[in-house]
Amino acid sequence: MTETNTAGREPHDQMLDGNRAAAIGAKLCRVQVVAAYPITPQTPVTEALSEFVERRELPAQYITVESEHSALAVCSSASLVGARTFTATSSHGLAYMHEMLHWVAGTRLPVVLACVNRAIGAPWNVLNDQQDSISQRDTGWIQIYARNNQEILDSVIQAYKIAEKTYLPVMVCYDGYILSHTEMPVEVPSQDAVDRYLPPYRPHTVLDPGNPKNYNLVTLANPRANAEGVLCHGYMEIRYLLQEALQKSRETISAAGQEFGELFGRGYAKLLWEHRMQDAEIAIVTMGSLALEAVVAADALRKQGAKAGVLGLRVFRPFPGRDIAEALRRCRLVVVFDKNVSYGNEGATCNEIKAALYGSGTSAAVSNFIVGLGGRDVKARDLADAVKGALSSLERGALSNECAQWICEI
Amino acid sequence: MGTRDCGHICGESSPGIGEGGKTGEWRNSRPVIDEDKCTPARKNKPTCFLCWLFCPEVTISKTIPLRIDLEYCKGCGICAEVCPTRAIAMVDEEKFLC
Numbered sequence: 233m234t235e236t237n238t239a240g241r242e243p244h245d246q247m248l249d250g251n252r253a254a255a256i257g258a259k260l261c262r263v264q265v266v267a268a269y270p271i272t273p274q275t276p277v278t279e280a281l282s283e284f285v286e287r288r289e290l291p292a293q294y295i296t297v298e299s300e301h302s303a304l305a306v307c308s309s310a311s312l313v314g315a316r317t318f319t320a321t322s323s324h325g326l327a328y329m330h331e332m333l334h335w336v337a338g339t340r341l342p343v344v345l346a347c348v349n350r351a352i353g354a355p356w357n358v359l360n361d362q363q364d365s366i367s368q369r370d371t372g373w374i375q376i377y378a379r380n381n382q383e384i385l386d387s388v389i390q391a392y393k394i395a396e397k398t399y400l401p402v403m404v405c406y407d408g409y410i411l412s413h414t415e416m417p418v419e420v421p422s423q424d425a426v427d428r429y430l431p432p433y434r435p436h437t438v439l440d441p442g443n444p445k446n447y448n449l450v451t452l453a454n455p456r457a458n459a460e461g462v463l464c465h466g467y468m469e470i471r472y473l474l475q476e477a478l479q480k481s482r483e484t485i486s487a488a489g490q491e492f493g494e495l496f497g498r499g500y501a502k503l504l505w506e507h508r509m510q511d512a513e514i515a516i517v518t519m520g521s522l523a524l525e526a527v528v529a530a531d532a533l534r535k536q537g538a539k540a541g542v543l544g545l546r547v548f549r550p551f552p553g554r555d556i557a558e559a560l561r562r563c564r565l566v567v568v569f570d571k572n573v574s575y576g577n578e579g580a581t582c583n584e585i586k587a588a589l590y591g592s593g594t595s596a597a598v599s600n601f602i603v604g605l606g607g608r609d610v611k612a613r614d615l616a617d618a619v620k621g622a623l624s625s626l627e628r629g630a631l632s633n634e635c636a637q638w639i640c641e642i
Numbered sequence: 643m644g645t646r647d648c649g650h651i652c653g654e655s656s657p658g659i660g661e662g663g664k665t666g667e668w669r670n671s672r673p674v675i676d677e678d679k680c681t682p683a684r685k686n687k688p689t690c691f692l693c694w695l696f697c698p699e700v701t702i703s704k705t706i707p708l709r710i711d712l713e714y715c716k717g718c719g720i721c722a723e724v725c726p727t728r729a730i731a732m733v734d735e736e737k738f739l740c
Contacts, residue, residue, distance in 0.1 A: 339652045399651060436651055448653045449662060455645045459658030465645045473651055 250411035255280035257388030337372030342395030359607020512541030553588030669717035679729035
């Protein structure tokens with residue numbers, strides 16, 4: 233059994249898999265209510281948290297529920313009465329939460345959810361891709377994608393800081409098995425340091441019998457005066473505020489990452505990460521754990537004389553479009569690898585990167601590859617070969633900007 | 643002036659009359675009470691009041707005679723359904739337009 237005592241005054245290194253890193257992150261944030269339903273590959277997160285609660289290492293309410301829909305409904309209610317809440321899920325569980333994802337965001341509740349990325353049926357598959365969380369991109373949640381287990385733990389801690397400042401829910405996404413079940417060294421911050429970083433949760437409003445309130449009652453199209461004669465939002469005004477909060481959250485995410493760096497020595501001031509991008513003519517774009525393979529591929533391409541670099545998306549919502557356009561300004565070829573598909577179109581990150589480049593003045597060709605669906609292994613060599621193929625098509629004037637290519641054996 | 647000044651960031655209100663809007667504006671037909679048939683009115687005693695009990699919008703008073711608050715009555719017709727003496731008729735709103 234891995235050592236779970238995190239009460240110390242000094243940070244210490246542990247060998248942790250991604251799920252345990254997420255659970256320890258939530259514990260260090262002193263979550264008060266946890267409601268989750270087990271699903272592969274997220275189950276060890278729920279097991280670890282229930283252990284912490286059972287051993288009284290974490291003074292929280294662990295509420296067992298019959299479904300993911302109920303898990304998020306519990307978190308929503310708990311958040312509304314002023315508790316810091318945490319949940320975790322994967323794949324079909326996240327799909328089952330879909331309705332409540334909208335409700336939590338629309339009520340502006342700072343719930344943090346760990347999404348252990350897994351493919352979605354049909355057919356049945358329990359292995360990794362990012363179709364589950366990408367399919368929830370329009371629900372109004374901030375989405376952060378971790379590259380490794382250290383980033384999972386760090387992102388959960390930052391997630392509460394961001395969520396409770398912006399009153400937006402945050403999804404911390406990490407690749408199933410590749411990170412969730414793989415141990416790697418993780419520096420676990422001390423409880424004292426996390427307490428210094430993260431002040432107690434101050435709800436924007438508290439449901440209290442002493443001061444009864446209605447939340448989310450029928451809100452019609454137009455603004456109207458409430459019983460006290462105050463002109464209140466209609467539906468559109470409330471949804472506008474959600475969009476405005478998402479747009480403005482970039483600054484909060486950056487500031488939370490910067491402050492994290494000052495306290496813990498690992499900075500996250502950017503919504504993107506870069507590897508050898510300063511003079512890159514060819515950019516490999518990835519999100520999540522594929523970063524490691526992308527870095528190896530870029531280094532290999534450099535050795536072969538191609539000026540390649542890697543641009544990684546750490547934050548997918550809010551989409552850092554302007555930063556992406558700036559980072560890709562000097563590139564002539566952008567190769568985007570997606571572990572998801574917006575069926576009937578192309579990979580979601582490629583689609584949005586193309587939109588970000590519109591009007592930015594860059595003339596880069598963009599090529600999209602769909603990889604790693606349902607746990608299909610992606611090697612650095614596959615990425616490098618795909619880049620070389622795209623480069624050769626570009627030089628022959630035969631690069632298709634329209635269709636994503638699938639790296640599979642059809 | 644926009645609605646930002648209300649200070650809310652989600653759908654929020656305090657319980658009170660009219661916090662759901664003037665629901666009477668949706669009505670297609672309104673309840674009209676025949677006091678010759680209405681038991682409390684006919685007997686001049688506080689009795690029956692099933693319509694008061696069942697009205698989901700609390701728009702019927704527990705008085706003699708009964709009063710219906712047409713600003714909030716949605717015209718659902720439950721009162722007419724539960725009235726044991728069939729004293730309440732649902733009359734098309736068109737009849738009340740001048």
